[in-house]
Amino acid sequence: MKKILSAVLSALCVLTAAAGFAACGKSGGNGGNGGNGAENGITPETAHCVTQPRRPGDGAVVCDHCGVTLYTGEAEYELSENHRYYIFKLDGVEYSAEGKVILPAFYKGRGEGYLPVLEARFSDRNVTSLELSPNVEYVAINSAVEDVSVSGNSAFYESADGVLFDKQMSSLYYYSSAKTAEKYEVPAGTKELEPRSFRENKYLKEAVLPGSVEFVGGFTNCSALETVVLPDGVREIYSDAFSGCTGIESVVIPASVETIGYGAFEGWKSSQTIYVAAEEKPAGWDEGWNNYSEAAVVWGYKG
Numbered sequence: 001m002k003k004i005l006s007a008v009l010s011a012l013c014v015l016t017a018a019a020g021f022a023a024c025g026k027s028g029g030n031g032g033n034g035g036n037g038a039e040n041g042i043t044p045e046t047a048h049c050v051t052q053p054r055r056p057g058d059g060a061v062v063c064d065h066c067g068v069t070l071y072t073g074e075a076e077y078e079l080s081e082n083h084r085y086y087i088f089k090l091d092g093v094e095y096s097a098e099g100k101v102i103l104p105a106f107y108k109g110r111g112e113g114y115l116p117v118l119e120a121r122f123s124d125r126n127v128t129s130l131e132l133s134p135n136v137e138y139v140a141i142n143s144a145v146e147d148v149s150v151s152g153n154s155a156f157y158e159s160a161d162g163v164l165f166d167k168q169m170s171s172l173y174y175y176s177s178a179k180t181a182e183k184y185e186v187p188a189g190t191k192e193l194e195p196r197s198f199r200e201n202k203y204l205k206e207a208v209l210p211g212s213v214e215f216v217g218g219f220t221n222c223s224a225l226e227t228v229v230l231p232d233g234v235r236e237i238y239s240d241a242f243s244g245c246t247g248i249e250s251v252v253i254p255a256s257v258e259t260i261g262y263g264a265f266e267g268w269k270s271s272q273t274i275y276v277a278a279e280e281k282p283a284g285w286d287e288g289w290n291n292y293s294e295a296a297v298v299w300g301y302k303g
């Protein structure tokens, strides 16, 4: 069951809602009621827009009115079930792009006006950086996209150093596996590291967590990771949080941890040690919290 879940979660999925301001430099304002999205202050007149069909053989897709190159390649625009918005898709096979992608805020298909692009799904490993439009509500990103930024004033997304957070910088959603830094300091104030947020990064050796962090997940298969200190205040360690983190010599689980999910330390070797402040397994820890781990567990650790 667990393996199936892991497979299903092959892309990071982030759900938020829409709002914001324009990314397009063309018209500064007041584009009138351009249709969907106008309630957010984003209109087709003030944001990057794309119309299909574009010229055959033209590799660069540019904004209809400001002329900025949004991406090079071909994307799929799938109309939502309710026919009110588009889903931007790059599957990396039939539809692909290279390098940087600026997500258009609106798209005009056949026989209709512009509709907002509210979702984006990236499985294309050739995309190295992504600029989200301010009206995007949902994005699924594969781990090869090195830098994610957010244009304009999205109400629900924020980025810092190419790392994607919710607007309040409370939850860290996505840290690319392509980032080669050996050390990363999670910004102060962050409360949650989402499941799979750092997954598959093979460069990161040290993750510094601020005292504000309460929920920890996402280091799945970060095999270079050597040092992570869980602040006293962490309440939950998610399932799979440190699975495959075979570079860590030892970790200390502070007394504040009430919950640990299934297989949080899967794949750990007998040379690794889990020091636990609690004298025995707290009731909130999953029965399988330490499944598939050979690590030594030392209870009642006093530091």
Ligand SMILES: [Zn+2]
Residues within 6 Å of the ligand: 023, 024, 025, 026, 047, 048, 049, 063, 064, 065, 066, 067, 068
């Ligand atoms: Zn534009």
